[in-house]
Amino acid sequence: MEILETLRDLVRINSVNAFYLDGPGESACANYVADYWKSCGIETWSSEVLPGRSNVIARLPGKSATQRLILEAHMDTVSTAGMSIDPFDPRIEGGRIYGRGACDTKAGLAGMMSAVARAKKEQLIPPCEVWMAAVIDEEYSCQGVLHLCRELRADAAVVAEPTEMKVVVASKGVLRWRILAHGKSAHSSKPHLGIDAIYPMAKLLIELELEHRKLSATSHPLLGPATANVGLIRGGVQVNFVPDQCAIEIDRRLLPSESVHDVLKVYQACIDRMRLEFPLVVFEMEQPMLIDYGLETPIDRPIVQTAIQVLERLGLDSAPVGVPFGSDASKLHLAGIPSILFGPGSIDQAHASVEFVSVEQVQQAAEFYYSILSEFGK
Secondary structure (H helix, E strand, O other): OHHHHHHHHHHHOOOEOOOOOOOOOOHHHHHHHHHHHHHOOOEEEEEEEEOOEEEEEEEEOOOEEEEEEEEEEEOOEOOOOOOOOOOOOOOEEOOEEEOOOHHHHHHHHHHHHHHHHHHHHOOOOOOEEEEEEEEOOOOOOOHHHHHHHHHOOOOEEEEOOOOOOOOEEEEOEEEEEEEEEEOEOOEOOOHHHOEOOHHHHHHHHHHHHHHHHHHHHOEEOOOEEOEEEEEEEEEOOOOOEOOOEEEEEEEEEEOOOOOHHHHHHHHHHHHHHHHHHOOOOEEEEOOOOEEEOOEEOOOOOHHHHHHHHHHHHHOOOOOOEEEOOOOOHHHHHHOOOOEEEOOOOOOOOOOOOOOEEEHHHHHHHHHHHHHHHHHOOO
16 A cells, blocks of 8 residues: 555655764655655645754645644654664564654654545545644654744644554653752762762652652543653762762653642752751752643544544544653644644554554554544534
């Protein structure tokens, strides 16, 4: 089928995000997508986001000039480091297509491209204008979708991500930042002349663990509780120095109802208690490295109701669900665009050493995207 060949073409293209050491960026993929649209006779243009890195937009005019639906998928992938298969050999075996990006999220991209191309071929005029946006940089800093949000107004968005063919209306946000403890260096033979930064940080970690256990007391019906993880710790210079600094990095997954300010207040209170216990140690909480808010689209929104109706007709599970991972959808949501996630594959295969996606789901997803653009806005 044509959609499978499109997906295989996309997987063959190395579009590892340029922020990674092994990443050439999305330019070759963007050129392929643009040429695809042009060969279909579909209006298309590129919008440079970062030097040499552009979003590619295709447009289908609709019956209503005042309504717009966005189909959005990212072109970049994560690094190929650690893969145990050839990342750019999209072999088909056992009903699966393998390769880096096959699942996350070139399968969704191919499905959306196929749906829009089919609409053009069949001379379908959708109820509202449709933009299919292939964007850059979802896997690092989301500059592609942020640029897109500044360029457009829309009534709804469908974002391609591996959701196992379920409509996702809620996702957790993420907050990442560092906490540092500053002491005083000294020779290890005279530790009393220094101020050890590691011991106070260890005590702070115990305090944080107690706070993190409390997160399970509040649960979202689709997302469960918020979670937290201390993923990195660094301290000291060498073994015969009293360590003058220790740093930790925290990954906190946010529920849609949580504010960053309130979350950080909890951590600041822990730090304040440590300052009383270790008055000679200077604790510092840096500004967040990453803030991404959660997504929660009400089930009664037209895009959700349309998705439910389409899935019921296709004989697929139509119950809205939540996911713990982030995506471009939360940025579209913050821009005032009701958004859902939908796509083939499982997040368990995304970024994996053996990445793959089901052929059947790729085909079903293309049918879903076509039905959405055909019916939304009626």
